[in-house]
Amino acid sequence: MEQWLQWARGPAFKFAFLLMVLGLLRQIILAVIGIAQAWNRAGDKTIPKKVVFQTTLQWLFPLKKLNNNRPAYSAMSVIFHIGLIFTPVLLLPHIELWKRGLGIAWPSLPHALADVFTLVTVAAALGLIIGRLGNKESRRISRVQDIALPPLMALPFITGYLAMHPVLNPIGYNVVMFIHVMSANAIFALIPFSKLGHIILLPTTQLVSELGWHFPAASGVDVSRTLKKENVPI
Amino acid sequence: MRLRLVKGILWFFAGLAAVVTVFRFFKGLGAVTALTDTTPWGLWIGFDVLGGVALAAGGFVIAATVYIFHMEKYHAIVRPAVLTAFLGYAAVVGGLMFDIGIPWNIWRPMFFWQHHSALFEVAWCVMLYFTVLQLEFAPVVLERMKHPLLQTIYKIVKFSTLPLVILGIILSTLHQSSLGTLFLIMPYRVHPLWYSPILPILFYISAIGLGLSMVITESMVSTWLYKKHLEKDLLNGLGKTAAWVLGLYAFLKLGDLAVNNKLHYLFDGSWESNLFIFELLISAILPTIMFASPKIRQSTGGLATAAGLAVFGFVLNRIDVSGLSTIQATGSLYFPSWAEFAISIGIVSAAALAFFFFVENFFVYEEPCGEKAEKYDVPVADPVTGVRLSWSPLANARLYSLIFIVAVAFGFAMLPDYAVKGATPEKTPVNKARRVDGLQAKTENAALYSYAVFNPERGNNPENGEKIEMLLIDGDRKNKFVLFNHEGHQAKNGGKESCGICHHMNKPLDKASSCDECHRDMFVATDTFDHEFHRDKLKASGGCVKCHKDPAQSKNRLTTTPCKDCHKKMRAPNSFVKIAEKDQTGIAPGYMTAMHKLCVECHKQKQTEKPELAPHLARCGACHQGFEESMLTSLEPYPQEESGAL
Structure with missing residues (x-):
């Protein structure tokens, strides 16, 4: 198991992490080029900057969304995001790894608070899955990744908690660490290739949904010609 | 396709x-x-x-x-x-x-x-x-x-x-x-x-x-x-x-x-x-x-x-x-x-x-x-953005850039x-310095002593110098060596009490531990601390918390009880080798670095203190003398003392 853990922390981690960094870079470049192309083709070249900015902010801090038709689900999602971002970044053992690898460090969460964050995040992930599968409409529109990702995201949290609390751990430190590292690797590698990509594409998402529907200049004529309804009043 | x-x-x-x-x-x-x-x-x-x-x-x-x-x-x-x-x-x-x-x-x-x-x-x-x-x-x-x-x-x-x-x-x-x-x-x-x-x-x-x-x-x-x-x-x-x-x-x-x-x-x-x-x-x-x-x-x-x-x-x-x-x-x-x-x-x-x-x-x-x-593919939703547009002229760029970054990440993981x-020196374990018969000579005009390994066939000719016991320092045994007049240095620095000037650290139960006890590799830094040994020793008296006092802190050398808290006599007082508190982590630099640092720094100091006596003391040639391989073939070292250290 020791060697497997070494492998997960070494080559597998390097692969997954670099793939994430480069993959996100690639997505953002492609998104910008795609937007530029859409804009060049568009007949109506106005960009509603204010609307884009406001909706982006609304999604970044979704306080307003809490008041929609499924407030509990939305709240859970917000909590899930907070736990997801802050726990791993501010966890002391992770900061030690940054310090050792790249020589950079920042303040950490207290031990007990990190435990609370972890458990809350796991609970929120559980809530999200129940909320998605328990509701007929949302079950119907769910893709595979919508259902599979929350449990995968919760896995490093569960195994991380077990690794920090050996008394509760039924399967041995190395095994639990292996699952911890490998599930995190899987998440890193999936980020640029799944809906997790929104961590970098968020600023462009609203822009795409605005500009993507600006039709090319002559598209009206094309449509009427295709439908054989030229010169017919709409 | x-x-x-x-x-x-x-x-x-x-x-x-x-x-x-x-x-x-x-x-x-x-x-x-x-x-x-x-x-x-x-x-x-x-x-x-x-x-x-x-x-x-x-x-x-x-x-x-x-x-x-x-x-x-x-x-x-x-x-x-x-x-x-x-x-x-x-x-x-x-x-x-x-x-x-x-x-x-x-x-x-x-x-x-x-x-x-x-x-x-x-x-x-x-x-x-x-x-x-x-x-x-x-x-x-x-x-x-x-x-x-x-x-x-x-x-x-x-x-x-x-x-x-x-x-x-x-x-x-x-x-x-x-x-x-x-x-x-x-x-x-x-x-x-x-x-x-x-x-x-x-x-x-x-x-x-x-x-x-x-x-x-x-x-x-x-x-x-x-x-x-x-x-x-x-x-x-x-x-x-x-x-x-x-x-x-x-x-x-x-x-x-x-x-x-x-x-x-x-x-x-x-x-x-x-x-x-x-x-x-x-x-x-x-x-x-x-x-x-x-x-x-x-x-x-x-x-x-x-x-x-x-x-x-x-x-x-x-x-x-x-x-x-x-x-x-x-x-x-x-x-x-x-x-x-x-x-x-x-x-x-x-x-x-x-x-x-x-x-x-x-x-x-x-x-x-x-x-x-x-031209007329059925639109498929993009897994990342969810957008259903397949007209994109970027289709090729998407595919090739994906392959490219996967290859980059794969290559990085394989390196x-x-x-x-960056390449580091190969591991080269250090061998102990040996006590040998050496010749020490000093001519009228020369400022420095010259040294050579004593060769019985050439005889102990008084003109060749004085036969004394010396330390042959050749850590990697590669025919490059320094002859070190240990007794002479000891006498000049103040006799038996002066060991600590150079021997800045004692292993437990040892006095004036040899350099190679801690500086164990010629070029690479080595660890003097044996974690497994301490863990087994301290198991009975409380285990990990004996050293890792605060379980909320990460377990590293800086947050752990320092060695000197238990091993009181480990560091020699008034040593020439001064190590800052934060650097006392048990990592010993390579043998060559350690020797050069100690000898050259001290020689430099002496040279500035008494320029008339020792004008070339800090130069390479003061210590690195007589690279003659034949010297080593006739070599018969004294029986070596066993170290008393653990």
Whole structure:
């Protein structure tokens, strides 16, 4: 198991992490080029900057969304995001790894608070899955990744908690660490290739949904010609 | 689909090469290659440089055919042949940048002329011919440009086609043969089967044969990829010429062996002889026979096989001359690291991608080639953005960039740690300093004592000096040593009480522990702290919390109980070696660093304190005396004391 853990922390981690960094870079470049192309083709070249900015902010801090038709689900999602971002970044053992690898460090969460964050995040992930599968409409529109990702995201949290609390751990430190590292690797590698990509594409998402529907200049004529309804009043 | 698959594979190799490139240039040759001082020319020279130059020979051969011999029917393949040559030379120049240890010094041969150097000719030929190739190919790009200035340049370049072609032929001839000349200066390194006074001629003729084969290969590949009509008539003619050239090459090669009485090497059964026979068969003899038969020349498979064999055979020939044939002389086995293969294949991939780019966007063939895109795909939702748009002209860029970054990440994960962090010295365990009989002498005028190992055969002549017990410090036992007058230093520094000045740390239950007890490696820092030992010892009295007092803190050296809290007498007071509190983590620097730091720093201090007594005390020669290996053969060290330490 020791060697497997070494492998997960070494080559597998390097692969997954670099793939994430480069993959996100690639997505953002492609998104910008795609937007530029859409804009060049568009007949109506106005960009509603204010609307884009406001909706982006609304999604970044979704306080307003809490008041929609499924407030509990939305709240859970917000909590899930907070736990997801802050726990791993501010966890002391992770900061030690940054310090050792790249020589950079920042303040950490207290031990007990990190435990609370972890458990809350796991609970929120559980809530999200129940909320998605328990509701007929949302079950119907769910893709595979919508259902599979929350449990995968919760896995490093569960195994991380077990690794920090050996008394509760039924399967041995190395095994639990292996699952911890490998599930995190899987998440890193999936980020640029799944809906997790929104961590970098968020600023462009609203822009795409605005500009993507600006039709090319002559598209009206094309449509009427295709439908054989030229010169017919709409 | 075919084209996308091939391009996808090429992009993958380009990605692998890209990541190796980063570490090659930031961490050096040693970090990514298997090259050594005995084998400094490896795969990059053999394959990329020598092979690349030879593969590019098609350019000048076809240009000469059309513009000098006026065989106009070959006009259709001038542009692809020149493009292949141009990209081949670009790959050579790129490969050289990887291989040259200090690539930013590449401009030097332009200004510092070494008329006697074979490499001087090579360097100038590469530079000039690469420039000529750029000018020869420039019209293809310029003719599509509308800017009036570019149009003027286009007309000038087009007008000077013939002089450029002539210049290209001259420079090619010089360059192809000068690469052979390069190996004339190493008759004792290259195996007799490959070494020959006519190497330059052999290189030149084989380059022509290879150039023809390469043009055939390249025509067939682009025909297959772009589903074009195959110019079989042209290839037939090229094959016929290739048969003559390759036949001449084989004849010259065997004739040369016969004239120089080297034929017996051919069948002496060594692996070199087998390699030579294999190489000659696939590079020259088989292709000659195949190209000579009109029936085989007519069949696509036959042409492809013959040309492929020749291309493979001559690349092997260049690798043999520059590398494999030198193994018996150097006795050093070199096998390229995967990173070297990655660079070699990556450069070729990048050149091939550039070839496709020019073929698809310019009039290299009669018209720009390209795959017709499927216009009416069913829209699929993008997994990341969820957008259902498949019109994107970025579809190819999406695919290739994906393959590229996967390759980069994969390559990064595969690179060993030392490639990423830079090469570190090999582990060299330190051996104990030995007590030996030494001679100490001081002449009237000399400021310093001179030392030597006592040699009983030469006798203890009083003029030679005084026989005293000394410490022979040669940590790696590599016949380089320092003789150290331990008793003398002790007496000068204040007798038995002064040990702590140098012996700054005592191991538990020990006094004045020897240097090598903690500084255990010649060059690499080592850890003096044994975690397992402490864990087992302290299990009974409380375990981990004995040292890791605060479980909320991460477990590292800085947050743990310092050694001195338990081992009170570990550090000697008033030592010359002063270590800051935060650095007292139990990591001992390498032996050499530790010795140099201690001795040189102290000598420097003494030198400034009493400049009249010891003006050269801090110089290398004060300690490093008498590098005479014979001294060590007559050496009989005293019995060594066992250390009392744990």
